[in-house]
Amino acid sequence: MSFEKILIANRGEIACRVIHTAQSLGYRTVAVYSEPDAGARHVLMADEAVCIGPAQAAASYLNVEALLEACRKTGADAVHPGYGFLSENAGFARACKDAGITFIGPDEDAIHLMGSKRLSKIAMIEAGVPCIPGYEGEDQSDATLLKEAERIGLPLMIKASAGGGGRGMRVVTDASEIPAQLKSARQEAASAFGSDELILERAVMEPRHVEIQVFGDRHGNVIHLGERDCSVQRRHQKVVEEAPSPVVSEALRQQMGEAAVNAAKACNYVGAGTVEFLLAPNGEFYFLEMNTRLQVEHPVTELVTGQDLVAWQIKVARGEALPLSQEQVTLTGHAMEVRLYAEDPAQNYMPQTGPVLQWQPARGDGVRIDHGLVEGQEIGSHYDPMLAKIIAWGDTRDDARRRLIRAVEDTGLMGVKDNRRYLAAILRHPVFANGEATTAFIGNDFASDTSLSDTAVPDSLWALAALLLSRQHKAHPALAGWHSSSVGQQPLQLGCQGEEKAVSLHYQGDRVDVTLGDTTLCLAETASGRISVDGISRDYQIYQHEGQLWLTFMGHTACFEDRTHVAVGGAEQAGSGQIRAPMDGAIVEVLVQAGDTVSKGQVLVTLEAMKMEHSLKADCDGVVESLSLKAGDQVKRQQILVNLTATDSASAIA
Known part of the structure; x- marks a missing residue:
C-alpha cells in the first residue's frame, strides 16, 4: 500500500508528534483545523492545512465527511487519526477504506470488537486471556443484572460496555445501592456513548494499572514492547505513566506480554495497540480493555526501547513487516511522563481557559516535551485541557524521576493556570518515589497534599512583584539602576489570587528592603541578572499583560496587579452577587x-x-x-x- 501524503485527523500535541515523524520519513503532511485553531502549532508545522468547521468537535474533528473532503482537496492518500476523536471509530476506518485512503491503524473489525467491553471480554475469555470473573451476557434486563450482581458479590464494578474514561463506571460496596447504581450507570452510558449496555465484574481493589504495548503487521507477526505502569490516576484518567513498571519482574513481564500478544492475535490485530490489565496485590493480572490506537503515553515506551512508534505505524500501514522480532526488543533505563493540563487542582481540577502569554519548554539531558502550543494562542473550552506531555529518561527510575521533577518545574507557562505544582508534588511523594503507588494513590495517600488546596503565595513572590511593579513605567521591567532613580520609601497595594496586601519598599543603595506586615525581605540584583532574596539568588521569569504581571519564582507562578491607585470600594468583592x-x-x-x-x-x-x-x-x-x-x-x-x-x-x- 503506497501513499505519499498523510492527513492528520487530529489537533494539539499528537498532531504535531505525527507530523514530525511523517515529515522525517519524507511524507507531505496535511493538517486539519477548526476555526479557533487556525493559528495552532500543528497547522503551522504541516505542509498544507484545511479548515474543516467551527469550534464544536462534532462539526469539525468528528466530521467524517469534512475530513474525507479535506483528503480529496489536498490529494492526501493516507490518514493518521492520532488518539481521541475518531481514532477508535470503526465507521471512520471503513469510510477511509471505501474512499481508497489508507487508514494508519487497525482494521475496522478489530476496532469494533475491542470497542465493546462486553464483546471484547468474551473474545478474550475464548483466547485464554485472564479476565476478571463477572457477567458480560446479552441479556441486559434489570432482573438479570441484579441476579448476576448477587452471584458475583461485593465489591462490584459496573461498567459501560462502550467508551471509557470512567464514564458509566461505578464501584458498589453496599448491596442496597446496586439497583440505583445500575440505573445511574445506564443513563450515563446512554448519554455519553449512545449505548446503555453494561458489564459487571468483581471489583479489584487498589490494583496497579499495567498495560502492554503490542504491534502487529500483515505478515502474521505480533510482538509486544514491554509494559507501562499507569497506576497514578484520578477519576480513571491517567496522570503519571512510566516504563517499565517498578513491580513487574522479568517473569511477570513475559506472562503479561504473552497474554497481550494472544489478545491481539485473537482479533487479527494490525498496527499499534495497547492491552490494559489490572495487576492485583497478589500478583494475578486480569484483562481490562484494549485500546486500538496509539496511546497518549507512548513516548515512555519509545524512550526505553529506542524506537519511533509512529514510524512503525506508517511502515506497517504501507505493508512492511515489523522492524524487530520479539527477541530483538530490549528495554534500557527508565522513563516517566506527566500530562500538563490547563486546570486548577485546588478547585476540584476545574479546567482553565485563557491566553498562552509565555511558553518555554524545559530542556536538558533525557528530557522530551511533546506539545502543541504557540505563544499567543487562546486555550478555549471546546477540547480536552491537556496542553503538553513532559517526559524524562534516566538510567534508573530515580534518575528519571529527578529529571522529570526538574523538567516540570523548569517548564515556563504564563497566562493560564496549570497543574505543574501538583505534578511535582506527586513525583516527590514518598509512596510514589518508592514505587508503591496503586490506583488508590491520589484518593488515599495524596488526598491531603497542599497542592490540592489554595495555598498562600510566598512572601518572596509578593516582594519581587512589588519591586517589579514599582518599575512598570519601563517597557521591560528590570532592577538595574533602581537605587539611582528611587530613594526613600514607596508604598504599594498589590492584588493576587483574590487577596490584597500592602507592601512597603525602602531603597537603600544597591538593595531594597520590602516589608509585608511583620515580614521584611532584602532584595538585590546580582551581576548575572538574578534576584537575591535574603542572600540567596535565583532566576525568575516575568510577563506583563494588560496591567497584570505574571511572575515565576522559586517554583511558583502567580499573577499580580498593582492596585495602589484603585479607588476604595472600586474592586469587585467576593459575595458581590x-x-x-x-x-x-x-x-x-x-x-x-x-x-x-x-x-x-x-x-x-x-x-x-x-x-x-x-x-x-x-x-x-x-x-x-x-x-x-x-x-x-x-x-x-x-x-x-x-x-x-x-x-x-x-x-x-x-
Whole structure:
C-alpha cells in the first residue's frame, strides 16, 4: 500500500508528534483545523492545512465527511487519526477504506470488537486471556443484572460496555445501592456513548494499572514492547505513566506480554495497540480493555526501547513487516511522563481557559516535551485541557524521576493556570518515589497534599512583584539602576489570587528592603541578572499583560496587579452577587429565574466546558435580579450569567 501524503485527523500535541515523524520519513503532511485553531502549532508545522468547521468537535474533528473532503482537496492518500476523536471509530476506518485512503491503524473489525467491553471480554475469555470473573451476557434486563450482581458479590464494578474514561463506571460496596447504581450507570452510558449496555465484574481493589504495548503487521507477526505502569490516576484518567513498571519482574513481564500478544492475535490485530490489565496485590493480572490506537503515553515506551512508534505505524500501514522480532526488543533505563493540563487542582481540577502569554519548554539531558502550543494562542473550552506531555529518561527510575521533577518545574507557562505544582508534588511523594503507588494513590495517600488546596503565595513572590511593579513605567521591567532613580520609601497595594496586601519598599543603595506586615525581605540584583532574596539568588521569569504581571519564582507562578491607585470600594468583592462564567462553555441547565430567592452555595447554573460539567453557585444570600440564559447558550469566560441582589441579616429579619 503506497501513499505519499498523510492527513492528520487530529489537533494539539499528537498532531504535531505525527507530523514530525511523517515529515522525517519524507511524507507531505496535511493538517486539519477548526476555526479557533487556525493559528495552532500543528497547522503551522504541516505542509498544507484545511479548515474543516467551527469550534464544536462534532462539526469539525468528528466530521467524517469534512475530513474525507479535506483528503480529496489536498490529494492526501493516507490518514493518521492520532488518539481521541475518531481514532477508535470503526465507521471512520471503513469510510477511509471505501474512499481508497489508507487508514494508519487497525482494521475496522478489530476496532469494533475491542470497542465493546462486553464483546471484547468474551473474545478474550475464548483466547485464554485472564479476565476478571463477572457477567458480560446479552441479556441486559434489570432482573438479570441484579441476579448476576448477587452471584458475583461485593465489591462490584459496573461498567459501560462502550467508551471509557470512567464514564458509566461505578464501584458498589453496599448491596442496597446496586439497583440505583445500575440505573445511574445506564443513563450515563446512554448519554455519553449512545449505548446503555453494561458489564459487571468483581471489583479489584487498589490494583496497579499495567498495560502492554503490542504491534502487529500483515505478515502474521505480533510482538509486544514491554509494559507501562499507569497506576497514578484520578477519576480513571491517567496522570503519571512510566516504563517499565517498578513491580513487574522479568517473569511477570513475559506472562503479561504473552497474554497481550494472544489478545491481539485473537482479533487479527494490525498496527499499534495497547492491552490494559489490572495487576492485583497478589500478583494475578486480569484483562481490562484494549485500546486500538496509539496511546497518549507512548513516548515512555519509545524512550526505553529506542524506537519511533509512529514510524512503525506508517511502515506497517504501507505493508512492511515489523522492524524487530520479539527477541530483538530490549528495554534500557527508565522513563516517566506527566500530562500538563490547563486546570486548577485546588478547585476540584476545574479546567482553565485563557491566553498562552509565555511558553518555554524545559530542556536538558533525557528530557522530551511533546506539545502543541504557540505563544499567543487562546486555550478555549471546546477540547480536552491537556496542553503538553513532559517526559524524562534516566538510567534508573530515580534518575528519571529527578529529571522529570526538574523538567516540570523548569517548564515556563504564563497566562493560564496549570497543574505543574501538583505534578511535582506527586513525583516527590514518598509512596510514589518508592514505587508503591496503586490506583488508590491520589484518593488515599495524596488526598491531603497542599497542592490540592489554595495555598498562600510566598512572601518572596509578593516582594519581587512589588519591586517589579514599582518599575512598570519601563517597557521591560528590570532592577538595574533602581537605587539611582528611587530613594526613600514607596508604598504599594498589590492584588493576587483574590487577596490584597500592602507592601512597603525602602531603597537603600544597591538593595531594597520590602516589608509585608511583620515580614521584611532584602532584595538585590546580582551581576548575572538574578534576584537575591535574603542572600540567596535565583532566576525568575516575568510577563506583563494588560496591567497584570505574571511572575515565576522559586517554583511558583502567580499573577499580580498593582492596585495602589484603585479607588476604595472600586474592586469587585467576593459575595458581590455577580456570578460569572469561569471559562468559555455551553449552558447545560438554568436552575433559577428572575425573582427567585436563593441561598449562598445554591447551584444556579450548570456549565459544560472541556468535557466536564461545572456547577456555578450563589456567592451570597439574595434574590435573582436578572439573567438572560437558556440551555445551549454559548458563553465567554468572565461573562456575567446571573445578577443577585444580596440580602443582609437585617433585611432578612425585617
